[in-house]
Amino acid sequence: MGDEGVALVELAGVSKAYGGVRAVRAVDFTVRAGEVHALLGENGAGKSTLMKVLSGEVAAEQGTIRIAGEAVRFARPADAQRAGVAMIHQELDLVPALSVAENVFLGREPHARGVLDRRRMVAETRQLLARTGVGFDAATPVELLRTGERQLVTIAKALSLDARILIMDEPTSALSPHEVTRLFAVIDQLRRDGVAVVYISHRMEEIGRVADRATVLRNGEVVAEFDARELTAAQAAEAMVGRPVHLMFHAETRATVTEDVLEVADLVVRPRAGRREPAGISLRVGAGEIVGVAGLLGSGRTELLETLYGAGPKGARSGTVRLRGKDFRPRSPRAALRAGVAYVPEDRRVSGLALEHSVLANTVLSIVDKLTRFGLVPAARERGKARETAGRLGVKLTSLADPVGALSGGNQQKVVLGRALLTEPALLLLDEPTRGVDVGAKAEIYRILGEIARTGVGVLLASSEPAELVGVCDRVVVLRGGRSVHELDTALAGEAELLAASMGDVR
Known part of the structure; x- marks a missing residue:
């Protein structure tokens, strides 16, 4: 028509x-x-x-x-x-x-x-x-x-x-x-x-x-x-x-896990209105491994990551969470950062960035304490860290002084990711890291994730895109109703199997 x-x-x-x-x-x-x-x-x-x-x-x-x-x-x-x-x-x-x-x-x-x-x-x-x-x-x-x-x-x-x-x-x-x-x-x-x-x-x-x-x-x-x-x-x-692009990143070699960065066993958080809190989640993330979290809308992907980052409700909780072999229960995002956990939220414009502030300020926000000398932050150190991060992640910008809100969506996402990486985390939590990002920026982000994993960082990546999870992750844990119900090895399973598991069709 x-x-x-x-x-x-x-x-x-x-x-x-x-x-x-x-x-x-x-x-x-x-x-x-x-x-x-x-x-x-x-x-x-x-x-x-x-x-x-x-x-x-x-x-x-x-x-x-x-x-x-x-x-x-x-x-x-x-x-x-x-x-x-x-x-x-x-x-x-x-x-x-x-x-x-x-x-x-x-x-x-x-x-x-x-x-x-x-x-x-x-x-x-x-x-x-x-x-x-x-x-x-x-x-x-x-x-x-x-x-x-x-x-x-x-x-x-x-x-x-x-x-x-x-x-x-x-x-x-x-x-x-x-x-x-x-x-x-x-x-x-x-x-x-x-x-x-x-x-x-x-x-x-x-x-x-x-x-x-x-x-x-x-x-x-x-x-x-x-x-x-x-x-x-x-x-x-x-x-x-303007040139051929590989739409998905695939690791050339799968991670050889020698130790677990994160271990979650039977995690349950008291539910709160409007949220699907963890209701029985078990998973592990090894050093140098990218583990996906799949599930339909309302399955509890975001709530799991927020709980691990200390940003969820402070109510009753059962089960165990261990980070680098030690019991882990962060009371706040600041505590999670100190313990070596960084988080890239789903909605970068609301939860990830201060849009009216500069690219520089948004990039170094997570490490201001580390840069401070005698109560002051040396401008040269600040600019050096921000410039180094922008170069590493391929952020396209005119000036570090520009408002971060003036950047394209893909470059905004790279700024949020770069800020997380400046904390030198042991565990990186990612919620829909390529939402609203074009194919070129996606390929760049996937390349960066591969580099991060090769340095020994554990990555837990929540996504609603089966192709992304299968193409990027070593394993995928499927959530349904706040519970972990299935785990897939991406070397053996594809998008169809992942989607079927998310919808409850597991044979």
Whole structure:
């Protein structure tokens, strides 16, 4: 149907620069009614800037925008919304303290006779949630929802605008396979309704399933357009980076474990509302070994890592945890760091970075105490450590003084990882380390993990991507309902076996 629709969105010659950096260069881009058009490119390729122009968040310096054949100019996002354009951001723009319904209708609350019509707001939100197939109630506070559930709330919010043009930026990055399937069913319905969808994703396996066409940006320019149903991951990757790229990292030699860095036996933590605490987890991580943690959304992956880092609830706990042969029960992240445990959280922009502060400050934050001399931090030592870390991890930046929020997603993730490595940990905990990261940055992060493991650091990596777990890890422990239910040797098992184990189909 997408091939037969009329052009609902037409961008012609659109250009935008930030300072001396041209983010978008004379881009032509169209989306037809009833079409899903994938927009691909590395972090920093110009995808977000182009979509911010379309959604009214920034103004183009050159070029034109036409909606259904009519030239438009958007001074603010509200103008774009009135024209039927809605954008679902990768980084969620929700207010945790408000309910799902209050977030969906924030700033557009229905009123009756001058009074907030809460009953109507909840009823309409429930209808929207039903379209996305979620199981939580409209009155639930957002702060009690997991990341994947919050993503579905943002989709319901966009649907409430009755958008003709829907921009989805990495909409499946935090969703379980079941939720992805449900989302694709919603997108199919939008396609049948004649909605034009711009779909931004780094997950190549999704593009052929959901999109009709795919356009690739590199350095702010359109470099290729494909029939998405025939596009291969290799073709997309080569167009995105301008050279062939190995999408996954595979260790040339498997780790020879001489000692365990981490031993967890029958770990149980008293449950807390909205969380899936460990309810019987056993696993081990050897020195120089990369061990994966798999499981569907709500299986307890994040809660396990937070418990090991001292960031979980301080309630009753049973079972044993040993770090380098000694009993380990950190009361705080600071205590975990002192013991040799570092953590890279799932949401780098909320939990991992101070976005308004410099790359320098964000990089050395974890080792300020070590750098301090007579109560002062020598600037030269600070810059030296940050420059050395940025070089080692291949962080692309103009200056260490730049706000870290100005970097692309992949480079932000490298800063968080670099800060963790500066603590010289014995155990590195990683939660979705390549979420929202392009294929080039993924390959770099996988290379870095291989180097880290070869130095004898134990790595515990939680991920929702079976290909990542199988390609990167020596072993994978599967969680379900807060329990460890299966362990796979990645030399003998593949993605299908891992997914089956996560869903409970273990034979």
